Amino acid sequence: MTQARRAPEPATARQRSTRQLDATLQALVASTEHPTAEQVFREVRRQVPAISRGTVYRNLGKLIAARRVRLVHVHDRCARYDARLDPHDHFLCTRCTMLLDVESRPRGLRRSRARVRGHRIEGHTLTYFGVCRDCEEPGVTMVER
Amino acid sequence: MTQARRAPEPATARQRSTRQLDATLQALVASTEHPTAEQVFREVRRQVPAISRGTVYRNLGKLIAARRVRLVHVHDRCARYDARLDPHDHFLCTRCTMLLDVESRPRGLRRSRARVRGHRIEGHTLTYFGVCRDCEEPGVTMVER
DNA sequence: TTAATTGCAAACCATTTGCATGAAG
DNA sequence: CTTCATGCAAATGGTTTGCAATTAA
Secondary structure, three states, X not given: OOOOOOOOOOOOOOOOOOHHHHHHHHHHHHOOOOOEHHHHHHHHHHHOOOOOHHHHHHHHHHHXXXXXXXXXXXXXXXXXXXXXXXXXXEEEEOOOOXXXXXXXOOOOOOOOOOEEOOEEEEEEEEEEEXXXXXXXXXXXXXXXX | OOOOOOOOOOOOOOOOOOHHHHHHHHHHHHOOXXXXXXXXXXXXXXXXXXXXXXXXXXXXHHHHHOOOOEEEOOXXXXXXXXXXXXXXXXXXXXXXXXXXXXXXXXXXXXXOOOEEOOEEEEEEEEEEEEEOHHHHOOOOOOOOO
């Protein structure tokens, strides 16, 4: 038989640890602002000045594939990243794009539907939207006259 | 006093009816697929062959501003449009990007929160995601070999 | 040593915009 | 007529990608 002995091929490609990747994850873990790729880039650049945008995008992609980070769906123009992985919802200010974590309701959606019309549900995202306090009251936290 | 008499200025700029605009809304009302701008363009072009993509984008923007159409937030690459205006949720297949309407649960979120941390909630979007039936069972609805 | 990772720059692609022409009211 | 809408083409801007040089393991 030709049962060739070949190197064991790990299902997960071995991921290398690099200063760039570590700093990228670090920046996300440290933030609660749901930064954009550009914001992550600016932050990471403080640790690794020579890093390029392309590397940040590639690393964000790896972190997402590895489920170390999530993408928050907010059809603005650019993606927002979140290192918080436990179930929670969001509030988006449609004026200034501030994105806030919101604890999900205790009952409600949790442990509810498993399928819709035969399609298996793997998860869901719930985003509230409106105009945040600061945008709502112009002047209160701004110049007054 | 200088209370100049000037032409009454309607709050809403008068919107003209054009074949292009009508066809664009028509395409959305007729569809339940949550088409992308490109798909709307291709459809509308069947009625108005000379229409340009730019016009479709501008008209989609007007329809959204006029609240005749909604944008479905699905951080894929491109926006999806929906002419269905009553409250409902969605299911997104993360494999083929099929987007399905889902009736929102009778109780649950409706009439619930009005504010989160002081920010007034104006609405919310709930999107379930997973892999749809067709993508889940490869081959069943495809060629069988 | 050898394969993954990086920086750079060019490529992509959805969407937006400036402008001269055309159509609606 | 006056103003808004259109078509075209060029410009934007976030994100992706090809490639040669680096670097982790």
